[in-house]
Amino acid sequence: MEIKVDKSIIINELKKYLNIKTDIKFAEFLGIRFNTLSSWKVKNILDYDLIISKCDKINANWLITGKGEMLIDKEKTTSTENLLNENLKDRCKFLEESVRLLKQENELLKRILDLTDRIYFLENSKHKSKKDQIKED
Numbered sequence: 001m002e003i004k005v006d007k008s009i010i011i012n013e014l015k016k017y018l019n020i021k022t023d024i025k026f027a028e029f030l031g032i033r034f035n036t037l038s039s040w041k042v043k044n045i046l047d048y049d050l051i052i053s054k055c056d057k058i059n060a061n062w063l064i065t066g067k068g069e070m071l072i073d074k075e076k077t078t079s080t081e082n083l084l085n086e087n088l089k090d091r092c093k094f095l096e097e098s099v100r101l102l103k104q105e106n107e108l109l110k111r112i113l114d115l116t117d118r119i120y121f122l123e124n125s126k127h128k129s130k131k132d133q134i135k136e137d
Contacts (some may be wrong), residue, residue, distance in 0.1 A: 002087055005066040008041045014055065015069060 011026065020026045028038040029051055040046055048063055062070045 004044070007044045007046050010046065010063060010066060011037070011041065014051070014058070016069060018055070054097070 011023075015021070015023075015026050017027065018026070020029060023037055024034050027034045030037070031054070046063070048060065051059060051063060052060055052069075055070050059069055059072045062068045076080070
């Protein structure tokens with residue numbers, strides 16, 4: 001069962017938080033026409049993406065459901081972002097080290113192939129010399 005949230009209450013809370021007194025000013029703030037905002041109220045809808053893009057501290061869950069805190073806890077968000085950034089840095093370091101080791105491995109394999117080719121060449125040269133000696137005898 002879907003719980004209907006009165007979007008005009010959400011709009012009023014946003015206006016209060018932003019210290020905007022009128023719907024006209026709120027519509028200007030969002031960059032939409034007043035008629036669009038009025039239509040949202042009548043149809044009980046919101047353009048969530050637009051509001052979140054203009055009010056980056058607004059909790060999307062609150063905006064959609066009307067439940068929970070209106071504002072995002074920036075400390076938690078920053079802490080999470082820092083953890084993610086550290087994780088990405090660690091992963092980049094790991095990938096860089098992996099690439100470095102793969103390059104070393106590639107060089108070693110090239111050396112092994114080169115040595116294998118030399119051994120093969122020397123072995124074939126020995127066989128040819130023995131064949132040549134037998135022919136001479």
